[in-house]
Amino acid sequence: MTTAGSSSSAKARVAIGKNINVETYEMPWVEKYRPLLLDDIVGNSDTVERLKVIAEDGNMPHIIISGMPGIGKTTSIHCLAHALLGDAYKEGVLELNASDERGIDVVRNKIKSFAQRKVTLADGRHKIIILDEADSMTSGAQQALRRTMEIYSNTTRFALACNMSNKIIEPIQSRCAILRYAKLKDAEVMKRLKEICEFEEVKSNDEGLQALIFTAEGDMRQAINNLQSTWSGFGFVSADNVYKICDQPHPHKIRAMIRECQKGDIDSALARVGELWDQGYAAVDIVTTIFRVTKTVEELPEYLKLEFIREIGWTHMRILEGVGTLTQLGAMIARLCKLSTAPHMMTL
Ligand SMILES: Nc1ncnc2c1ncn2[C@@H]1O[C@H](COP(=O)(O)OP(=O)(O)OP(=O)(O)O)[C@@H](O)[C@H]1O
Numbered sequence: 104m105t106t107a108g109s110s111s112s113a114k115a116r117v118a119i120g121k122n123i124n125v126e127t128y129e130m131p132w133v134e135k136y137r138p139l140l141l142d143d144i145v146g147n148s149d150t151v152e153r154l155k156v157i158a159e160d161g162n163m164p165h166i167i168i169s170g171m172p173g174i175g176k177t178t179s180i181h182c183l184a185h186a187l188l189g190d191a192y193k194e195g196v197l198e199l200n201a202s203d204e205r206g207i208d209v210v211r212n213k214i215k216s217f218a219q220r221k222v223t224l225a226d227g228r229h230k231i232i233i234l235d236e237a238d239s240m241t242s243g244a245q246q247a248l249r250r251t252m253e254i255y256s257n258t259t260r261f262a263l264a265c266n267m268s269n270k271i272i273e274p275i276q277s278r279c280a281i282l283r284y285a286k287l288k289d290a291e292v293m294k295r296l297k298e299i300c301e302f303e304e305v306k307s308n309d310e311g312l313q314a315l316i317f318t319a320e321g322d323m324r325q326a327i328n329n330l331q332s333t334w335s336g337f338g339f340v341s342a343d344n345v346y347k348i349c350d351q352p353h354p355h356k357i358r359a360m361i362r363e364c365q366k367g368d369i370d371s372a373l374a375r376v377g378e379l380w381d382q383g384y385a386a387v388d389i390v391t392t393i394f395r396v397t398k399t400v401e402e403l404p405e406y407l408k409l410e411f412i413r414e415i416g417w418t419h420m421r422i423l424e425g426v427g428t429l430t431q432l433g434a435m436i437a438r439l440c441k442l443s444t445a446p447h448m449m450t451l
């Protein structure tokens with residue numbers, strides 16, 4: 104953990120009225136708890152280990168880190184650059200992200216002139232150009248990078264971060280070492296959340312933290328953001344409060360609905376879907392939550408679970424094709440009930 108004195112802001116919390124906490128000058132926790140050292144990065148240990156070897160060795164190849172949002176790609180690149188350049192970070196690093204202009208002109212002027220610039224660095228170290236969210240660069244700009252990467256490679260190395268590595272043109276991919284970050288495991292996110300809860304003196308219960316993990320789906324940024332929103336909004340992190348903040352259908356209700364489908368109780372199951380619909384959830388949110396919950400319902404026998412998932416998958420596809428109506432969801436419920444009803448009853 105790299106957050107010396109982090110509980111000071113907790114002390115800066117001022118209570119106004121009953122149970123309402125107002126955070127004074129509170130930084131977003133995602134930034135406050137952004138790791139500064141490679142050692143502090145959670146998860147993807149093999150890949151992080153490779154970065155540590157590069158940091159020790161000093162000879163950084165061009166790299167691309169790709170993976171889902173919020174799992175530590177930008178953070179890792181910054182940690183690596185800090186580890187490599189130390190105090191020379193300011194002069195030795197050029198960072199461009201999607202908020203900067205990154206067309207061909209920028210590659211021709213800004214990137215090239217930085218690559219040509221003379222900067223005194225420790226022996227064996229290189230200047231680093233960080234291109235964050237590189238998948239949003241036009242392919243023209245990427246093309247313009249090709250030769251630049253080669254010509255200046257004895258003094259300058261590139262570090263690219265992106266969500267989809269296939270949006271990076273092949274010639275650049277072939278010049279780089281590609282590191283893939285996987286979604287973070289639930290236990291890894293949980294550990295980090297618990298650490299933050301301790302630092303910030305957040306009151307929470309186990310179900311609340313589990314709900315944060317469920318809604319974040321391996322995205323650390325979302326988990327931390329939702330933790331902060333729930334804590335500052337409600338003053339207690341419980342499952343109900345988390346689902347209110349995240350605006351997702353409550354998995355407990357969905358679970359009950361699946362159990363009703365299993366029993367063939369179509370009226371109750373339809374009533375539940377109707378209730379979610381009336382609350383304004385989109386069909387696609389309902390169906391994705393149903394899918395994710397179905398995977399975890401232990402009471403469902405394996406064969407039935409497989410059949411359920413198949414039906415839910417078809418419905419998901421139809422909804423994505425544009426037919427996201429209550430009737431569509433109702434039809435899915437009917438099919439799920441039919442699947443679990445004993446065959447002899449169907450002939451009645
Ligand atoms: N592996 C991790 N270990 C610790 N904290 C993390 C990790 N991943 C993400 N975080 C937290 O989430 C925040 C965002 O991480 P980061 O900016 O590195 O995400 P990213 O992978 O670059 O996402 P995007 O694809 O959206 O750019 C960080 O400030 C940090 O607080």
Ligand SMILES: [Mg+2]
Nearest residue numbers: 176177235264
């Ligand atoms: Mg990023």
